Amino acid sequence: MSEEKKIKPNEILAGIDYNPPATGWMDTPVDFKKGTFCNSVPAKFMEYLGQPQPHEWKSYQDDWGLPDNWREIIFEGMRERLKKFRTFRVFMDICVRCGACADKCHFFIGSGDPKNMPVLRAELLRAVYKRDFTLAGKIMGRFVGARKLTVQGIKEWFYYFFQCTECRRCSVFCPYGIDTAEITMMGRELLNLLGLNIGWVTEPAANCFRTGNHLGIEPHAFKDSIEFACDDVFDNTGVKVEAPINRKGAEVLFVSPSADYFGTPHYYTLMGYLLLFHAVGLDYTWSAYASEGGNFGLFHSHDMMKRLNNKIYHEAKRLKVKYIIGGECGHMWRVLHQYMDTMNGPTDFLEVPVSHVTGTRFDHAASTKMIHISEFTADLIKHNKLKLDPSRNNHWNITFHDSCNPARAMGLLEEPRYIIKNVCNNFHEMPENTIREQTFCCGSGSGLGTEENMEMRLRGGLPRANAVKYVKEKHGVNCLACMCAIDKATLPPLLEYWVPGVEVAGVHEFVGNALNIEGQNERTVDLRGEPIKEQEEKKDA
Amino acid sequence: MNFITSFLLTVGLFIVGYFGSRLPFVFGLVIPYTALTLFVLGLVCRMIAWARVPVPFRIPTTCGQQRSLSWIKSNNLESPFNLLGVVGRMFLEVFFFRSLFRNTKAELYDGTRLVYGSNKFLWVGAMAFHWSFLLIVLRHFRFFTEPVLPCVLWLQDLDGLFEIAVPAFYLTNFFIVAALGYLLARRLFNPQVRYISLGSDYFALFLILAIALTGIWMRYIDKVDVVKIKELVMSLVAFAPVVPDGIGWLFFVHLFFVCVLLAYFPFSKLLHMPGVFFSPTRNLANNNRAKRHINPWNPEVKCHTYEEWEDEFRDTLKRIGLPLDKAE
Numbered sequence: 001m002s003e004e005k006k007i008k009p010n011e012i013l014a015g016i017d018y019n020p021p022a023t024g025w026m027d028t029p030v031d032f033k034k035g036t037f038c039n040s041v042p043a044k045f046m047e048y049l050g051q052p053q054p055h056e057w058k059s060y061q062d063d064w065g066l067p068d069n070w071r072e073i074i075f076e077g078m079r080e081r082l083k084k085f086r087t088f089r090v091f092m093d094i095c096v097r098c099g100a101c102a103d104k105c106h107f108f109i110g111s112g113d114p115k116n117m118p119v120l121r122a123e124l125l126r127a128v129y130k131r132d133f134t135l136a137g138k139i140m141g142r143f144v145g146a147r148k149l150t151v152q153g154i155k156e157w158f159y160y161f162f163q164c165t166e167c168r169r170c171s172v173f174c175p176y177g178i179d180t181a182e183i184t185m186m187g188r189e190l191l192n193l194l195g196l197n198i199g200w201v202t203e204p205a206a207n208c209f210r211t212g213n214h215l216g217i218e219p220h221a222f223k224d225s226i227e228f229a230c231d232d233v234f235d236n237t238g239v240k241v242e243a244p245i246n247r248k249g250a251e252v253l254f255v256s257p258s259a260d261y262f263g264t265p266h267y268y269t270l271m272g273y274l275l276l277f278h279a280v281g282l283d284y285t286w287s288a289y290a291s292e293g294g295n296f297g298l299f300h301s302h303d304m305m306k307r308l309n310n311k312i313y314h315e316a317k318r319l320k321v322k323y324i325i326g327g328e329c330g331h332m333w334r335v336l337h338q339y340m341d342t343m344n345g346p347t348d349f350l351e352v353p354v355s356h357v358t359g360t361r362f363d364h365a366a367s368t369k370m371i372h373i374s375e376f377t378a379d380l381i382k383h384n385k386l387k388l389d390p391s392r393n394n395h396w397n398i399t400f401h402d403s404c405n406p407a408r409a410m411g412l413l414e415e416p417r418y419i420i421k422n423v424c425n426n427f428h429e430m431p432e433n434t435i436r437e438q439t440f441c442c443g444s445g446s447g448l449g450t451e452e453n454m455e456m457r458l459r460g461g462l463p464r465a466n467a468v469k470y471v472k473e474k475h476g477v478n479c480l481a482c483m484c485a486i487d488k489a490t491l492p493p494l495l496e497y498w499v500p501g502v503e504v505a506g507v508h509e510f511v512g513n514a515l516n517i518e519g520q521n522e523r524t525v526d527l528r529g530e531p532i533k534e535q536e537e538k539k540d541a
Numbered sequence: 542m543n544f545i546t547s548f549l550l551t552v553g554l555f556i557v558g559y560f561g562s563r564l565p566f567v568f569g570l571v572i573p574y575t576a577l578t579l580f581v582l583g584l585v586c587r588m589i590a591w592a593r594v595p596v597p598f599r600i601p602t603t604c605g606q607q608r609s610l611s612w613i614k615s616n617n618l619e620s621p622f623n624l625l626g627v628v629g630r631m632f633l634e635v636f637f638f639r640s641l642f643r644n645t646k647a648e649l650y651d652g653t654r655l656v657y658g659s660n661k662f663l664w665v666g667a668m669a670f671h672w673s674f675l676l677i678v679l680r681h682f683r684f685f686t687e688p689v690l691p692c693v694l695w696l697q698d699l700d701g702l703f704e705i706a707v708p709a710f711y712l713t714n715f716f717i718v719a720a721l722g723y724l725l726a727r728r729l730f731n732p733q734v735r736y737i738s739l740g741s742d743y744f745a746l747f748l749i750l751a752i753a754l755t756g757i758w759m760r761y762i763d764k765v766d767v768v769k770i771k772e773l774v775m776s777l778v779a780f781a782p783v784v785p786d787g788i789g790w791l792f793f794v795h796l797f798f799v800c801v802l803l804a805y806f807p808f809s810k811l812l813h814m815p816g817v818f819f820s821p822t823r824n825l826a827n828n829n830r831a832k833r834h835i836n837p838w839n840p841e842v843k844c845h846t847y848e849e850w851e852d853e854f855r856d857t858l859k860r861i862g863l864p865l866d867k868a869e
């Protein structure tokens with residue numbers, strides 16, 4: 001989208017209409033409007049990953065280059081998945097179309113497009129299931145929601161399954177827990193069989209497979225940027241930290257999303273980790289091979305998820321560490337919490353995590369042997385093992401954004417709040433229907449955070465931004481804290497658009513700011529290198 | 542359109558039932574047995590089919606604090622970490638529609654401010670409907686046993702607590718009709734729900750409404766001979782069917798509707814009744830990191846091993862001084 005044509009906030013707001021169009025959903029064709037969909041995947045990445053049907057095609061063109069037997073391929077794929085996933089089978093059968101999920105999806109709230117109601121998103125697939133896999137659908141057809149699968153229908157799948165961030169908010173409200181994210185995952189797997197996916201899912205997956213991280217950063221650049229971070233920590237705090245890489249025999253392997261060492265504001269979070277590990281003398285190592293915790297395989301297929309995730313345990317075993325700590329990332333933690341052990345366990349070569357400082361045994365991770373850094377830090381704070389000066393974060397007035405996956409797939413709600421309340425003095429929650437398990441997605445998850453998809457992202461992020469605006473106006477909030485790499489990448493442009501003047505930061509950035517460490521300088525600047533006092537004065541004035 | 546089709550379909554069934562009263566053997570015996578068989582077999586087959594599909598991953602939707610550090614209060618109902626929690630969560634879902642109770646309504650105020658008001662109407666309507674339905678079904682057991690079970694009598698008394706008329710007026714009769722009326726009106730007048738509604742969604746409501754209304758009609762207006770009906774039902778239950786003379790046509794219509802519901806049940810969205818028990822986002826514990834979940838078809842996939850990676854980047858690794866497993 002070019003700058004001058006960029007749609008304005010009030011245009012978006014004025015255009016939102018929750019009343020559906022006059023034509024029924026089965027008869028309303030999909031419209032590939034510029035700015036609301038992602039680019040298709042170039043064949044080379046499909047080839048690299050050994051995916052079926054790699055070919056060049058463009059989502060906005062008429063001909064998608066589908067193989068002649070595309071329908072059989074899809075039916076075979078559905079048959080297979082209906083036998084492998086109880087979720088898929090049951091969710092296809094039991095929806096009553098009560099509509100409780102309808103206005104829970106941020107994409108529906110921000111676009112008013114009825115096919116963004118989770119129920120209709122799922123119905124796109126269910127209609128095919130009904131017609132070709134059930135008796136009732138064969139006999140009663142449309143009356144029970146059966147519809148013939150056409151090429152147009154495949155395009156609709158592509159458009160709407162890549163307009164779902166797999167955030168699972170709908171599943172919180174559905175009386176049967178129907179999880180449209182699960183349906184979307186099935187839909188995307190089926191599209192893969194025809195060689196249809198988007199660039200920003202498959203390319204990072206291919207990169208991650210090869211180099212170990214999404215951005216395709218090679219070992220030397222990885223090492224450089226970790227070292228830069230150490231230097232910046234020194235410049236800003238006067239503390240000399242070390243960051244060993246691929247070191248055998250360390251107690252802990254630390255894995256974080258790659259954006260932490262290449263993106264901003266992620267980078268400040270990375271500096272926070274480095275300071276924290278230094279402060280408590282953690283015996284740990286990074287890995288250049290498993291240099292990505294995030295897993296775009298989750299947005300691609302179950303197999304791809306497993307292929308990418310495999311590196312973490314593989315590396316933990318090779319480096320002979322005792323347990324693993326994972327950094328701040330949302331979808332990364334969905335995989336680590338709900339899939340990793342099943343896919344790539346068991347982990348008999350690791351030990352149940354025990355904090356070397358407090359002696360706390362993390363029994364809730366007895367099987368995966370992997371804990372979230374906020375669990376590690378909260379435990380340290382609770383046992384008074386960190387010397388903290390929260391006033392160094394006084395220039396921040398903070399609210400906390402629960403990322404979808406830690407909230408709705410882990411239940412990691414209190415740990416970050418506990419940390420924030422201990423390292424900061426100004427904290428205000430957003431309205432209760434927009435946080436914790438009801439949190440709103442950033443609107444750019446599951447691979448949809450691309451430039452070409454900007455209008456849809458801004459729409460999908462509207463509910464989140466609107467809640468931030470509320471606390472900004474009410475409490476003067478100027479910083480949105482979060483624990484997710486995708487959030488840190490996509491919330492800044494979102495807030496810039498809807499609520500200018502609110503920054504985005506990771507929780508461990510505040511930890512780093514507040515930490516008192518032996519040998520530090522006067523700490524006149526924060527981890528961003530900005531003067532602390534001056535900012536405070538500016539705020540007072 | 543969908544609404545009208547379903548309505549006409551229900552009227553059609555009414556007419557069939559009306560003429561059916563002239564064929565008591567078919568409509569009093571053959572169809573009820575067939576419908577019941579379809580219902581039982583259909584449900585059992587469906588549940589077996591579901592049960593045979595594996596649950597490859599443990600993916601509960603967590604709606605509360607996980608169990609992690611001992612001093613953080615975890616929520617065993619919304620994010621259950623053991624069997625007790627799962628049972629409690631399912632109990633709340635099945636009997637009190639816990640998730641539906643969360644319902645909110647998103648609105649855009651002044652075109653700039655999104656608010657999510659609590660919206661309990663659907664929950665109230667759904668509770669009133671389902672509980673009335675359940676109690677009415679239970680009350681019908683007075684036709685199925687001789688002597689009538691004491692708990693059924695007790696239920697009957699409770700339901701008829703407000704003795705407004707003779708025969709005793711049952712509260713559930715009022716509630717089920719009112720609730721069904723609300724659910725129908727909602728489908729018709731809420732633009733979003735109307736948009737997603739299929740013919741079969743209206744049909745389920747009409748069918749149940751037709752059952753309820755013919756039942757009420759028999760009970761309060763055009764009274765039928767209850768003694769004879771019980772004779773018929775008892776003979777059906779005993780598998781020694783006789784159709785007594787003089788059972789009004791209305792009863793046959795009511796019975797026919799019930800038969801249609803039974804036969805339709807296993808092939809329709811009414812499957813949500815058994816289905817809710819099978820939903821993996823609700824019936825699994827959130828103890829993923831503590832206990833390994835097994836995927837019976839865990840596939841072999843091609844991975845990029847450390848050795849391959851080291852081979853590819855060996856020169857770089859050497860140059861930047863990272864340790865190598867193999868020198869060459």
Ligand code: HEM
Binds near residue numbers: 098175635641667670
């Ligand atoms: C375990 C038992 C059951 C549970 C937990 C359950 C739960 C629910 C819930 C939460 C809804 C959505 C709210 C609504 O639209 O009313 C619903 C809808 C519905 N249920 Fe059930 N139900 C159960 C059994 C039954 C049975 C036995 C029937 C009747 C034969 C039934 C008929 C319906 C119908 C017709 C609807 C759709 C209402 C509409 O179209 O608005 N349910 N059920």
Ligand code: SF4
Binds near residue numbers: 096099100173175
């Ligand atoms: S809330 Fe659940 S049952 Fe209701 S329409 Fe949505 S997916 Fe279907």
Ligand code: SF4
Binds near residue numbers: 116118163181184
């Ligand atoms: S998972 Fe999230 S994005 Fe997808 S349909 Fe549900 S609410 Fe919408």
